[in-house]
Amino acid sequence: MRRFVRVAWLIMRKDLTVEARSRELLFTTLFFAMSIVLVFAFGFVRDGRPVENAAAGILWIAIAFAGTLALGRTFERERYHDVLHALLLAPVDRPAIYVGKLLGILALLATVEAIVVPLIALMFQAPLFRHPVLAVALLALGTTGFAAVGTLFAAMLVRARSRDVLLPVLLYPITIPVIIAGVRGTAALLQPDADLAMARMWIGMLGFFDVVFLTLSLWTFEPVMTE
Amino acid sequence: MSRRLFLPLVAVAAILFAVAPVFIAWAPYESTMGLVQKIFYFHVPSWIVMFLSAFVCGVASVVFLFKGRAQADRVAVAAAELVVVFGFIGLMTGPLWARKAWGVWWQWDARLTMALVMWMIFIAYLLLREYGGPGSEKLAAGVALFGMANVPFVYWSVNVWRTIHPTTTVVPTLVPGMRSAFWWCAVAFLLLYTAVLMARVRLETQRGELDRLYRELDD
Numbered sequence: 001m002r003r004f005v006r007v008a009w010l011i012m013r014k015d016l017t018v019e020a021r022s023r024e025l026l027f028t029t030l031f032f033a034m035s036i037v038l039v040f041a042f043g044f045v046r047d048g049r050p051v052e053n054a055a056a057g058i059l060w061i062a063i064a065f066a067g068t069l070a071l072g073r074t075f076e077r078e079r080y081h082d083v084l085h086a087l088l089l090a091p092v093d094r095p096a097i098y099v100g101k102l103l104g105i106l107a108l109l110a111t112v113e114a115i116v117v118p119l120i121a122l123m124f125q126a127p128l129f130r131h132p133v134l135a136v137a138l139l140a141l142g143t144t145g146f147a148a149v150g151t152l153f154a155a156m157l158v159r160a161r162s163r164d165v166l167l168p169v170l171l172y173p174i175t176i177p178v179i180i181a182g183v184r185g186t187a188a189l190l191q192p193d194a195d196l197a198m199a200r201m202w203i204g205m206l207g208f209f210d211v212v213f214l215t216l217s218l219w220t221f222e223p224v225m226t227e
Numbered sequence: 228m229s230r231r232l233f234l235p236l237v238a239v240a241a242i243l244f245a246v247a248p249v250f251i252a253w254a255p256y257e258s259t260m261g262l263v264q265k266i267f268y269f270h271v272p273s274w275i276v277m278f279l280s281a282f283v284c285g286v287a288s289v290v291f292l293f294k295g296r297a298q299a300d301r302v303a304v305a306a307a308e309l310v311v312v313f314g315f316i317g318l319m320t321g322p323l324w325a326r327k328a329w330g331v332w333w334q335w336d337a338r339l340t341m342a343l344v345m346w347m348i349f350i351a352y353l354l355l356r357e358y359g360g361p362g363s364e365k366l367a368a369g370v371a372l373f374g375m376a377n378v379p380f381v382y383w384s385v386n387v388w389r390t391i392h393p394t395t396t397v398v399p400t401l402v403p404g405m406r407s408a409f410w411w412c413a414v415a416f417l418l419l420y421t422a423v424l425m426a427r428v429r430l431e432t433q434r435g436e437l438d439r440l441y442r443e444l445d446d
Contacts, residue, residue, distance in 0.1 A: 156369060159362055161358060162359070173374075174377055176377075176381055177381055180388055205383065212380075213373070226365075
C-alpha cells in the first residue's frame with residue numbers, strides 16, 4: 001500500500017515538475033477555457049444580460065472542453081521517447097500509474113478552475129459563492145468523475161490512431177451523467193432562492209459515480225494497457 | 228450446430244414478420260392516439276432488442292478483456308453493430324409517433340435522451356474499432372464495459388432531469404388484443420436479432436480465420 005501511494009505520488013510529481021517548467025498545458029488550457037466562455041457569451045447573452053441558467057451550462061462546458069484538451073496533451077507528452085512504454089515496463093503496480101496520472105490532471109484542472117470559475121461568476125453575474133462548500137463539492141466531485149474516465153481513455157488511446165478525435169467522441173457520451181449532475185446541481189445553487197436539497201442530491205449522485213468509475217478504471221487499467 | 232439452427236430461425240422470423248401486420252391490424256385502436264399508436268408494435272420491440280444487444284456486447288467485452296477469448300470479441304462487435312441498427316429503427320419510429328402524439332419530432336425527455344446516449348456510446352465504440360488502428364479491440368472492450376456500467380447513471384440522471392414518456396408499466400397493462408400483437412412482434416424481433424447476430428459472428432469468425440491463413444502464408 002505504501003509503495004502504491006509512493007509510485008502514484010512520484011508520477012504526479014513528475015507530471016507537475018514537467019508542467020511547472022514549461023507551463024504549456026496550464027496556459028493553453030486556461031486560455032482555451034476563457035475562449036469558450038467568450039464564444040458562449042455571444043450565444044447566451046440577450047440585451048446585455050445572460051439568459052437564465054446560462055452560467056451553469058457554460059461553466060461545465062468549459063470544464064469538459066478544457067479537460068479534454070488537457071487530457072489529450074498530457075498523454076501526448078508520454079508518447080515522446082516512448083515514456084508511457086517505459087512507465088508500463090517499470091516493476092510497479094499499473095493502477096498506481098493510473099492514480100498518479102489522474103492526480104496530475106486533477107491538480108492542473110483545479111488550477112484552471114480556480115481562475116475560470118470566479119471569472120464566469122463575475123462576467124455572468126452568477127452568485128456561485130453564495131454556498132461555497134456545496135459549489136466546491138460539485139466542482140471537485142464532477143471534475144474527479146470526468147477526469148477518472150478521461151485519464152483511462154486518454155491512456156488507452158495513446159496507442160490508437162486518430163486519438164485526438166476519438167478521445168472526445170468516447171468521453172462525452174460516457175460522462176453525460178457527470179455533465180447533467182454538474183449543470184443541474186450548479187443551476188440549483190444559482191437560482192434566486194437556492195434549492196439546496198436538489199444540489200445535495202446531485203452531489204450524492206456525483207460521489208456515487210466517482211466511486212463506481214474509479215473502481216472500474218483501477219480494475220480495467222491493467223488489461224487495457226497490456227499489449 | 229449454429230449453422231443448422233440458422234435457417235429454421237430465419238424461416239420462423241420471416242413467418243412471424245409476415246403475419247405481424249395481421250395481428251397489428253386486429254389489435255384495438257388506442258382511445259386517444261388512434262392509428263398512430265400502432266407504431267408501438269415495432270417501436271418498443273426494437274428498443275428491447277437494442278438494450279438486450281447492449282448487454283450482450285458488455286458481457287462479451289468483459290469476457291474478452293479478462294479472458295482474452297477472440298470469440299467473445301467477435302460476439303461483442305456483432306452485438307455493438309446491432310445496437311446501432313436496432314437503435315436506429317427505434318430512433319426513426321419514435322419521432323414519427325411523437326410528431327402525432329406530442330406535436331413535435333423530438334422531446335428532451337428522459338427516455339429519449341437515455342436511448343440517444345446509449346446509441347451514441349455504441350457508435351463511439353464502432354468508430355474506435357474502425358479508426359483506432361491495430362489493437363483497438365481491447366480499448367473498445369473497455370469502452371463497452373464503461374458504457375454498460377453507465378446505464379443506471381444515465382437512466383437515473385435523465386429521469387430526475389425530466390420525464391414525459393410513458394413509463395415501463397405500459398406493457399403489462401395492455402388490453403388483451405394489444406398484448407398479443409405486442410408479444411408477437413417482440414418475439415419476431417428477438418428471433419430476427421438472434422439470426423442476424425449469428426450470421427454476423429460467423430462472418431467475423433471467418434474473417435479472423437482468413438487473416439490467420441494469410442499470416443501463415445506470409446511466414
